[in-house]
Amino acid sequence: MTRIFVLLVTVIATALAAFAADELPQNESNEPDSFDIEPPILKENLSEEPLLSTAPPDSDVGRLEKQLERAKRNAAGAEHLWKIGVLAKVEVEQRALKVVRLESDIANAQLARAKEEVAAQESQVAAGESTKDELEAAKATLAQLTEAAQIAAAKRERAELEAAEANVRRQEKLLRLGSAHKSDVNRAQEKLAELKSPKN
Numbered sequence: 001m002t003r004i005f006v007l008l009v010t011v012i013a014t015a016l017a018a019f020a021a022d023e024l025p026q027n028e029s030n031e032p033d034s035f036d037i038e039p040p041i042l043k044e045n046l047s048e049e050p051l052l053s054t055a056p057p058d059s060d061v062g063r064l065e066k067q068l069e070r071a072k073r074n075a076a077g078a079e080h081l082w083k084i085g086v087l088a089k090v091e092v093e094q095r096a097l098k099v100v101r102l103e104s105d106i107a108n109a110q111l112a113r114a115k116e117e118v119a120a121q122e123s124q125v126a127a128g129e130s131t132k133d134e135l136e137a138a139k140a141t142l143a144q145l146t147e148a149a150q151i152a153a154a155k156r157e158r159a160e161l162e163a164a165e166a167n168v169r170r171q172e173k174l175l176r177l178g179s180a181h182k183s184d185v186n187r188a189q190e191k192l193a194e195l196k197s198p199k200n
Helices: 002-023 061-076 078-083 089-127 132-177 182-196
Strands: none
Touching: 061 078, 061 089, 078 089, 089 132, 132 182
């Protein structure tokens, strides 16, 4: 009876060992992080974040500055994460674009605040509660912030145009690989044309 039990346990152990050996990967490479084939770029893995921000600039400069610091931290290590395969290239581009957008929003919010300050100073000068020197200082600050906002807007426009061009190239490549539709390419080209069209 014991021989039958030992024989049964041996057969079961051998079967389990054979089954476990079949479960192991068959083609292990010498390099632990390498792949035998490169996976295709899938449309589902691309970011759905729009290239153009249609939200009005927020007037809360402090909150925008906190968002900017967070976006800079997120964008700082993105290139390394892309190189090791954790992030897609489009995600790296979106993080960099978010930093530029937030910088532009902050410049616009500071400009709006400076305009309000100049208007308040003008009314105080008219009421005799403030001096003309204070008004001139506020106007000088307004001029500096206006220039900074124009520079930030130009930088944002340039970054959004570059991102739209990269998106068109990406969508065309995905179409050639069979991972995208012609409508995706058309949509990307329409966004690019919209950005290139002269603004009134």
